[in-house]
Structures are given as structure tokens and as C-alpha cells.
Amino acid sequence: MRPVGDRDARPPEPILHVDMDAFYASVEVRDDPRLRGRPVIVGGTGGRGVVASASYEARRFGITSAMPVSQAVRRCPSAVVIPPRFDAYAAASDALADIFRSVTPLVEPLALDEAFLDVGGSVRLFGAPVEIAAGLRRRIADELRLPASVGVAPNKFLAKLCSRRAKPDGLLHLARADVDAFLAELDIAELWGVGEQTARRLAAAGIRRVGDLRAVEERAIARLVGAASAHTLRELAHGVDARAVTADVAAKGLSAEETFQVDLVDVAQLRRGLLALSERVARRLRAADVRARTVTLKVRDADFATRTRSRTLGVATAEAATLHATVMALLPTAWAPPTAIRLLGVGASQLVDVDHGVQLDLLGSGRWNDAERVADAVRAQFGAAALTRGALLDRAAAANSAPSRDDLPR
DNA sequence: TCTGGGGTCCTAGGACCC
DNA sequence: TCTGGGGTCCTAGGACCC
Numbered sequence: 431m432r433p434v435g436d437r438d439a440r441p442p443e444p445i446l447h448v449d450m451d452a453f454y455a456s457v458e459v460r461d462d463p464r465l466r467g468r469p470v471i472v473g474g475t476g477g478r479g480v481v482a483s484a485s486y487e488a489r490r491f492g493i494t495s496a497m498p499v500s501q502a503v504r505r506c507p508s509a510v511v512i513p514p515r516f517d518a519y520a521a522a523s524d525a526l527a528d529i530f531r532s533v534t535p536l537v538e539p540l541a542l543d544e545a546f547l548d549v550g551g552s553v554r555l556f557g558a559p560v561e562i563a564a565g566l567r568r569r570i571a572d573e574l575r576l577p578a579s580v581g582v583a584p585n586k587f588l589a590k591l592c593s594r595r596a597k598p599d600g601l602l603h604l605a606r607a608d609v610d611a612f613l614a615e616l617d618i619a620e621l622w623g624v625g626e627q628t629a630r631r632l633a634a635a636g637i638r639r640v641g642d643l644r645a646v647e648e649r650a651i652a653r654l655v656g657a658a659s660a661h662t663l664r665e666l667a668h669g670v671d672a673r674a675v676t677a678d679v680a681a682k683g684l685s686a687e688e689t690f691q692v693d694l695v696d697v698a699q700l701r702r703g704l705l706a707l708s709e710r711v712a713r714r715l716r717a718a719d720v721r722a723r724t725v726t727l728k729v730r731d732a733d734f735a736t737r738t739r740s741r742t743l744g745v746a747t748a749e750a751a752t753l754h755a756t757v758m759a760l761l762p763t764a765w766a767p768p769t770a771i772r773l774l775g776v777g778a779s780q781l782v783d784v785d786h787g788v789q790l791d792l793l794g795s796g797r798w799n800d801a802e803r804v805a806d807a808v809r810a811q812f813g814a815a816a817l818t819r820g821a822l823l824d825r826a827a828a829a830n831s832a833p834s835r836d837d838l839p840r
Numbered sequence: 841t842c843t844g845g846g847g848t849c850c851t852a853g854g855a856c857c858c
Numbered sequence: 859t860c861t862g863g864g865g866t867c868c869t870a871g872g873a874c875c876c
Contacts (some may be wrong), residue, residue, distance in 0.1 A: 453876095473844080480844050482876095495876080498842050541847090541876050623849090625874050658850060659873095684849070689844060724868085734843070740869060773844090 442606045443582055444550030445675065446563055447531070447589035450533050450570075451598040453543035455481035457522050460575050470507040471594070472725065473499045476691050478772075479509075481770040482514055486598055521544075523576060528568050533562055544593075546586050548721070549674035560603045567601060573707050578610040586607065587622055587671035593618075609669040614641040628655055643667040683695040685726070686710040687775030693732045696770045697761075704757050707776040712750035717807055721746035728775030729764045737764045737775075746782045749802055782818045 437542040448454065454472040459465045469488035473481040479499040491506035499511060517636055523542040530537045536548035556562050563580040570578045581592025581601040589604075593609050596602035604612055618640060619629040631654050637643050642666050643651070652660035665671065686707045694700055704727075717721060725747075726740040747753065757776055765771065 477846075480842090482844075484850065498844095500841050501843090544876080562842060623874065627873060653841080656850065687845060726869095736871090738870065742868065775845090 441553055441559055441766065443559055443584050443603065444553075445564070445583055445589045446547040446549055446559060447583075447593040447632050448545055448547065448566060448570075448580040449579050449581075449590075449593045449733075450526070450543035450564075450596070451579055452485050452489075453485055453487070453522075453576075454514060454519055455485040456576050457518055458515075459485065461518065464511060469493070469506050470511050471499065471502055472513045472514050473502070475511055475513050478689050478691060493576075521575065526570065529566060532560040532564065535677060536677045537677055538679065544677045546589065560601070561813055563601055563603070584669070585671040586673055586675065587666055588669060590614075590622065591616075591620060591705055601705060613646075613667065613669055614639070616640040618643055621657060621663060623662060626658070631655065641690055656660075658733035678682065681777030683777060683781065684711060684714055684718070684722075685728075685775055685777035687728060688728075689773045690771075694774070695768065696763065697767070700761065700765070700771060700774065701758065703774045704761070704776060705754050707774060708753035708757065709750040710776050711776050712748055712753055712802060713800075713806060713809075715748035715778055715781075716802070717783045718781075721748045721784060722753075722778030723782065724778070725756040725760075726755055726775075726777035726779065727760040727764060727772060728760075728777065729771070730773035732770040732772050734772070738777075739764045741779075742780065746780070751802075788814065 455470045457459040458472060465485075467486070467487065471481055471488055471493065472483040473479045475778060477500070481493060481495050481497045481499060481502050481619050483495060483503070484493045488502070488506060488509050491509070493505055493509070503509060503511065513831045517595050519542050523539075525536065526543075529544070530545055530547055534549050536551075540546065540548045549559050552562060552830065553559070556565070559582045563582050567580055570576055576601040578716055579593045579596040579599060580592070581589040581596060581745045582601070582730070583589040583592050584604075588609065592602040592604050608654070616639060618624055618632055618637060621640065621643075624632070632651075633637070635646075635650075635654055637646060638829055643663060648660050648664050651663060654660075655663065655779075661708045684769065688703065688707065690703070693788050694703060723746045724740055726738055728736065728738050730736045741756055741760060743752070753776060
């Protein structure tokens, strides 16, 4: 039975989207006050790096994320370029999550710097959603000394639109009654799932605003973007989004990839690169207590042509040796000399829980797993650099590989 | 000095089974 | 002796998101 009465009613706009402003750059400015007011770029400094985050001062020069750092620096020679410190961002992200969970258990992170919150059950304790949102912004500013923007709306999609609209350092509440008018004039590119390609295809059919989209039959949209996208698009155009805020969403897959500063050209280099990536993936699988059934090799040529090859194993694995053997077996189907390679990747998907005991490995490659688990323990106690495979210590590998980073806890 | 790294979801074709 | 339909799994690629 639901209690009757206003005090218990679920508010009409219970969903919050909290999004940190220029997150990585803001953390850097906070931790080094000399950077305040200056154009700050966080990104790879190795020559092939791109912008991961840019302060609003840098954005005034037309610098956007994913832009090559080289290009960004040409636009703004006075910009300070800082290599990412993921540990610092992860720490800030953890503190942020603690603040979120102090108002509701229904917290769904989307990335290190943003999350959905359903505060529908929190109003009796903490007040209306807008008041909760304002309180969160205050606490984030006071305790983390970081700027955040918050959207308050009836559902996830609208809340995300609102937080974007509120940026930087703002709060926007969209009442249910205002949804239709708000959406009608919106550019279709603002819809979730409409990127450059889709926007171009829709525009070619005369659909530029959400209002235009509403006037077109779903079947006609499906011919442009496929059935599934057409259905979602139509719902979003009417402000409908039934997805619940869900805490603890299990990951579907996990991968590691690396763009090399200098292209790789021979099989020995590729073998070493794939071994290092296999180790990173295996370690993360074991840390998450999962095993993968499907292994994917990713190869990008010097001319940026990208291929993937995958194989599904009979027995799920979390062993670097197995991952490595699998991607090495796939390699000849994706690469042949003398093609130069700029990126390698190793992916693991079709994850199964170790607890569920799906794997019954009677043939006993288990000794590899034992050895690797011992290695995990040594690294946990003495640091990531404490143990490295002999094959990775080769001089050529050391010279060509970017400094390795610890894998991010997720 | 062109184009990172980590993900999710969808589509389409083929294999295979009933 | 000429061709069904449904369902599931696997693989490759692409769009999109932060």
C-alpha cells in the first residue's frame, strides 16, 4: 500500500543529472592555484595526444575535447598542457559518489565526472529535488572545491539536457508542464544518440529541430537511422524516457589499447605490445572477479584503417597467457608485414561471474592463473612496477612504449 | 606533428539447429 | 531435385558517448 498524502508523493521531476564542469582541468586548477584563470589543457603530451579536458579559458580559443593537442596548442600557444593524473580524478570521483549517496542510494555513474540520481524517495528527508540539487552543488563546491552543473527533470534524458544547458556552474529545473515547449525548438543534434552522422542524415530529410522529428512517421525515420534508433528518437522527441536509474550496473566488457608514439613494424614488437595489453586486461578481469569468453584483437594501421578480430573460447578466461595466445592466433588475419601499426588493442567480453562457476577447466591450465594471481598479490603489496614480464623488459619495447599507467579502478 | 582510451548499443550476414 | 521459417550464436564494423 502506498501511503496517501502530499508529503509522501513522488515529485513530478525526481531525476537529477550531475555533471562536473571541465572535470580534469578543474581538478588541476584546484590542486595548483597558479593555473587559475589560465587556459588549461589536460591531455596526452606524447605527440599523438588529444585533449581530454579543457578549462573554460581554453575553450574560448576554440579548443574542444578530442582535438589533437598539437592543434590546440597552435590555437592557443599560451595554454598550459598537463598530462592526465587519473589517480587524482578517481579520488575526486570517489568523494563525489559519497556525496551523492548521502542523499539517495539510487546513484548511477555514467563516467568519473557525472551521474544520474533518483531522489524521488528522498524528498521527505531532504526537501524538493531542486533543493537537493542546490545542496549537492554547495557541498561539491565546499568539500571538493570543484564546480558542478545539475539538471532536474522528470527523466534521465531531460535531466541530462538540463545539466548541459546549465553549464558552467549552474542549475536548471525543467517542470513537466514545460517539457513540450522546451523540446520543440531544440536542435536534433542535442538528442541522446544523435551524433554527426545521424544529424546529417536527418537534416538531409529536412529534420533539423525536435519539432520536425515529431511530425515524421516512425517508419520514415527508421529508413534513415534503423528501427531501434527510430523508436528511441521518437520517444525522446516527445520527452519520453522510461529508463530507471540503476545502481551497480555490471560491465559488459573490458579492454585496453595503446597508440604507440612510433609505429610498430615487426612481429616481435607486436607480440610484446599485445602481451602488455593482455596482462592489463587479465589483471582487471581478475580484480573484478570475472572471466571473459570472447577475446578481441584491435589493430590500427599507420593510415588509420582499423580492423577487429574476435574469437569466442570454449572456456572463459582471466589469464594473460590465454588472452595473449588468442590475439596472437588472430593477428595474421588482421596484419601482415610490412604494414606499420599505430595502435593495438585487446578486449574481453561475454563476461561471466567467477562465483557462478561456469568454468570447469578439467584440463588444468589453472597453473597459469595461479601464477598470475600471485603476481597480482605482489603488485598489490609492492606496487605495479614490482613485477614485469621478462619479455617486456626488452630495450626496443622500452624505447617505443609510452610510460605505463596503473589501470583505473572502475 | 591529425585523429586517445574506455565503454555501449545496433546492424547485418552466416552458421547451425529444429 | 529444390527450397520453409524461426531462433540463437558468432563475427565485423560503425555510430555514439564521455
